[in-house]
Amino acid sequence: MARFGLLGRKLGHSWSPLIHKCLGSTPYDLIELEPGEVEPFVREDKTWQGLNVTIPYKADAARLADEASTRVRELGVANTLVRREDGSIYAENTDVLGFGFMLDQFLRGPLALDGPEPLRGREVLVLGDGGASQAVQAALARTGADVRVISRHTEDDYSNIPGRHPNAFLVVNTTPVGMYPKCPATPLTLDDMRALHGLAGVLDVVYNPALTGICLNARRLGIPYQSGLAMLVSQALYSSELFQGRTLDRSLVASIESQIRRQTQNVILIGMPGVGKTTTGRALAHLLGRPFVDLDDAFRLEYGTGAGDYIRLHGEDAFRELETRVAADYGSRSSLVIACGGGIVTRSRNEDLLRQNGTIVLLERPLESLPKGGRPISQAKGLEQLARERMPLYRAWADVDLRCTGTASGDARAIVKMIGC
Secondary structure, eight states: OOOEEEEESOOOSOSHHHHHHHHTOOSEEEEEOOHHHHHHHHHHOTTOSEEEEOTTOHHHHHHHOSEEOHHHHHHSOOSEEEEOTTSOEEEEOHHHHHHHHHHHHHHHTTTOOOSSSTTTTOEEEEEOOSHHHHHHHHHHGGGTOEEEEEOTTSSSOSTTHHHHOTTEEEEEEOSSTTOTTSTTOOSSOHHHHHHOTTOOEEEESOOSSSSOHHHHHHHHHTOOEEOTHHHHHHHHHHHHHHHHTSOOOTHHHHHHHHHHHHHHOEEEEEOSTTSSHHHHHHHHHHHHTOOEEEHHHHHHHHHSSOHHHHHHHHOHHHHHHHHHHHHHHHHTSSSOEEEOOTTGGGSTHHHHHHHTTEEEEEEEOOGGGOOOTTOHHHHHHOHHHHHHHHHHHHHHHOSEEEEOOSSHHHHHHHHHHHHOO
């Protein structure tokens, strides 16, 4: 059978096997090699037919090929190798093609731009000057954009970007800032983005987390944005076409993206204390076959005491600081069902920590049906006061709002229907 795979040094979890299974380029393996093993494998191992190549071996891939595309010759790096029928090796850079596909969809869709050079004369800021930046710049070259590269290594650095580039139309992040697990960091602050008055869109080549820090900032400002999953899938499609020697339907990109999002998005349950987040969360996790995390239980495991006892001993502010650490940990992961404490919304930072990989679901029940026992804040303030303070926040955070059905299993089924996970 034909052999395909992803070649790298430390690969960890990768979506490439799933993506290529959907595209038809299987069997597909993850191939971890040390630097000294790369050349013998590429040149002498005759079992592989097509390889994707990731850091740190993209320059090696270009060097080891018998023939390379114009893109590879210009950039000096390749992410795709194909063994031809005569045994020769061909190198391509489908990162350029993948970003080009993502950019084209973004320009035609959210920005409603068309034509052969849709960015002609418009200033585009590319954050970072590494290998990903080179691919992005190559794709941008055909759009007529006025590309400006922002880098820590040049005079055009991250200081006073709005002052130097007040007319920036598009920002593309090619740095690893904001990538899991150091998320949701951002290379461009909210204040700087707000000061770019002509900013029409934000793109990020990072795809994990689903919403990076710069995308979350764009969302907050009402600016169209997109993170890098479309680039990941579309570059794989172009690679798979080379592997299989046939043209693939471009609609596969959107369908594979949708499948990955359904499988990876966390489902985050918020709501008043006692509304049933834990019981509904357990039922939902069972229904979906996913791990369940109650953040109050996670707090107890991490700090050796429950939320109520910690609040009584150390005060609410001290508890909230530690609660945010727990939310940051689990919010950066994927494919979980997470039940939050009722006060999670009292710290605004927690919203980004949860939203970066999740859909936020608000559970609601009548106040008179909510218990107070073992809940020091509910007892101290009263449910009516808590509701006045928190319900506007719950509703502002929520992607969907569920009026509880009366049973945890009924609520779980309703959530699946509402969000399509």
